[in-house]
C-alpha cells in the first residue's frame with residue numbers, strides 16, 4: 227500500500243453550467259486561482275476541462291495551450307488534460323488535445339451510457355489515443371467507468387504496449403448513471419481485476435454525486451488514491467452546495483491524513499507515476 231495519497235482535483239468538468247453552479251471555475255483566472263488553492267490544500271494533479279467565453283465546454287487548442295502554460299506558471303501541479311471533453315466533442319478534437327503538451331491526459335477505456343447521453347469511446351479511437359500519447363510522451367490516466375473496461379485495458383496494453391514511463395495508473399469513475407455503482411463492493415471488484423494488470427499498477431477513485439464519500443473511504447481503505455472536485459460533485463453534504471474545489475480537496479486531505487497516508491506532493495506524484503520532471 228502506498229504511504230501517501232495522490233489527490234487529483236477535477237475542478238470544472240463539462241456537465242455543470244455556471245448559471246446553475248456559480249462557484250464553478252470557468253474562466254482562466256478562476257481556474258488558476260482554484261489550482262493554486264487546491265495545491266495548497268494537498269492536490270498534486272489537476273484534471274482540466276476548459277470553457278469558452280460563453281462558459282460552454284471547448285477543446286480549442288489555443289485556449290488549452292494557454293491554460294497549460296498558466297497552470298505551470300502559477301503551480302507545480304501535474305497538468306492532466308481531459309481527452310474526454312463533453313459527450314458532443316468529435317474524436318479529432320479529442321485527439322488534438324495532446325498537441326497542447328500536457329504532462330498527462332485522460333484515456334477512457336470504453337463506451338458508457340452517460341445519463342441520457344452516450345460517452346462514445348470506440349476501440350480504434352482508444353488505440354489511436356494511447357499510441358499518440360506514447361509518441362508524444364504524455365502519460366495517460368486510464369478512466370474506468372465499468373468493470374469490463376479494466377479487461378479492455380489489459381487487452382490494450384498486451385497489444386499496444388505500456389505507456390511512456392512504463393507505469394500504469396487508472397482512475398475509477400464510479401456512480402455515473404449508466405456505469406458501475408459507487409459502492410465499496412464495486413470498488414473491491416475493480417481492485418481484484420487490477421491484479422491482471424502490470425505489477426505496480428496504481429489506482430485512484432472518484433464517486434459521482436452522493437457516491438463521493440463512500441468511494442473516497444473505500445478507496446483509501448483499499449490502498450487507492452483519490453480524485454475529488456466539482457466535475458464530480460457540486461454538493462458537499464445534503465442540502466449544502468460545494469463552496470469551492472479547495473473545500474473538497476481539504477476534506478479529502480483530512481481523510482487521507484486520518485488514514486495515515488497524507489497527501490503526496492507534486493514531486494512525489496511525478497515519481498509515482500513516472501512523469502518526467504518539467
Ligand code: KMH
Nearest residue numbers: 240308310311312313332
Ligand atoms: N465529460 C465526460 C463526457 C474525461 O475527462 O476524460 C467525459 C469525462 C472523462 O469527463
Ligand code: ZN
Nearest residue numbers: 239308310457
Ligand atoms: Zn473529465
